[in-house]
Amino acid sequence: ASWRTLVFGRWPVSGPPPHFEGLADYERRLEALVATGVIADRGQFYWQARLSDRYPTVEVRCPDVQIRADDAVMFAGIVRALVATAIAEEKAGARLSVTPPELLQLANWHAARHGLNGTLLDPLGRPHSSGDVLYALLDHITPALEEAGDLRAVSALVHRLLQNGTAADSQRHALAEGGLPGLIDLLTGAAPSD
Structure with missing residues (x-):
C-alpha cells in the first residue's frame, strides 16, 4: 500500500473492496451504487482491487507506479x-x-x-x-x-x-543526498535506484 491509497480515501467508494458473494453480487451492488447518483459511473469505484470493465483482468491500485x-x-x-x-x-x-x-x-x-x-x-x-x-x-x-x-x-x-x-525509500534517499536534481535523476533513470 502507498500513501496514495489513503488520499484516495477522499472518494465516496474507495479503500479495500468489500466481500462479494460472487460476480452477480458484485454487479448488483455496483449498479446500485451508481444508481444513487453520487458517482457518475463505474470508473469512480476507487477500491484497491476491482474487476476491469474493459479487459478480463483484475485491477489492483494500492501501490504507487513503480x-x-x-x-x-x-x-x-x-x-x-x-x-x-x-x-x-x-x-x-x-x-x-x-x-x-x-x-x-x-x-x-x-x-x-x-x-x-x-x-x-x-x-x-x-x-x-x-x-x-x-x-x-x-x-x-x-x-x-x-x-x-x-x-x-x-x-x-x-x-x-x-x-x-522500496521505491519510496530510494526517492527519499535521492532527495536527501542530491536534492530535487537527485530525485529527478532517479526518476528519469539517470541515477541508479539501488
Missing part, C-alpha cells in the same frame, strides 16, 4: 499468482476466509504509513516483520508462481526489495 520495470513485473507476478491461487482454492472447495473490513482498513493504513520498515499485519491482524509477512505470502502463492514459471524471478525480486528497500 519506477523500476522489474518491480512492476514482481508486482504483476504476485497479483496474477494471488488470483490464480484464489481460483484454484475456490475450485477445490476451500472455504474462503474473509478478513474483517476494519482489519483490512487498519492493515492498509499501517502498510501505507510504514512501508516495509518495520512490521506488517498478517491476515489475522498479528504484527510480524515485513519480511516474514512477504515470505508467508510467497509460500501461499508458490504453486501458482511455479505454474506460471514466475517463482524464481518473483522470489528474487521480493528478496531484493526487502534488502534494498
Whole structure:
C-alpha cells in the first residue's frame, strides 16, 4: 500500500473492496451504487482491487507506479499468482476466509504509513516483520508462481526489495543526498535506484 491509497480515501467508494458473494453480487451492488447518483459511473469505484470493465483482468491500485520495470513485473507476478491461487482454492472447495473490513482498513493504513520498515499485519491482524509477512505470502502463492514459471524471478525480486528497500525509500534517499536534481535523476533513470 502507498500513501496514495489513503488520499484516495477522499472518494465516496474507495479503500479495500468489500466481500462479494460472487460476480452477480458484485454487479448488483455496483449498479446500485451508481444508481444513487453520487458517482457518475463505474470508473469512480476507487477500491484497491476491482474487476476491469474493459479487459478480463483484475485491477489492483494500492501501490504507487513503480519506477523500476522489474518491480512492476514482481508486482504483476504476485497479483496474477494471488488470483490464480484464489481460483484454484475456490475450485477445490476451500472455504474462503474473509478478513474483517476494519482489519483490512487498519492493515492498509499501517502498510501505507510504514512501508516495509518495520512490521506488517498478517491476515489475522498479528504484527510480524515485513519480511516474514512477504515470505508467508510467497509460500501461499508458490504453486501458482511455479505454474506460471514466475517463482524464481518473483522470489528474487521480493528478496531484493526487502534488502534494498522500496521505491519510496530510494526517492527519499535521492532527495536527501542530491536534492530535487537527485530525485529527478532517479526518476528519469539517470541515477541508479539501488
